Amino acid sequence: DSGVTQTPKHLITATGQRVTLRCSPRSGDLSVYWYQQSLDQGLQFLIQYYNGEERAKGNILERFSAQQFPDLHSELNLSSLELGDSALYFCASSVGGEGPQETQYFGPGTRLLVL
């Protein structure tokens, strides 16, 4: 158990809908990352937050947005869903800072299926 929690574990929805994925980082971690992993594909970095502020942006679509709240939990919002958005969405957290402090601990993921 990494200490990172994600809800829900599974989500089935229809095209055009909007969903929210939630992540609670490890206690004491200030950085939160979101990743998308499609079937048999590599991890695609979406976005990083550090202590409430956006720190880095990856290949995140405009239909997707995220935020980190004062209690450091984070939410990833996916809207106007398409079939191709079906994937595993991982959240990871780290202490935040430099070098080994960027070691990431991953949550179990949310499996999203868009029908």
Next chain:
Amino acid sequence: GQNIDQPTEMTATEGAIVQINCTYQTSGFNGLFWYQQHAGEAPTFLSYNVLDGLEEKGRFSSFLSRSKGYSYLLLKELQMKDSASYLCVSMDSNYQLIWGAGTKLIIKP
């Protein structure tokens, strides 16, 4: 541009040794990570190198050569449970992470 290269797939025999290579090109360098990911599961941290040389951690060792932009992960006494993808991740000068696509390691009895 920033890039990570590692083999797509490797096969090895239970009990043997395997070396997974990774070359990286990043804007500056602040360290290299290796993660293990079993199919359908979350990646888990294996190692972090920032200085040249070999870091040993049980059956797993990680090597770094900064001048060559090269790292490898060495797995000894392979077990069936080592069948997984191994992800090479470089950290650039802005502490941003560049993820490789992963090497799928298949262990045969």
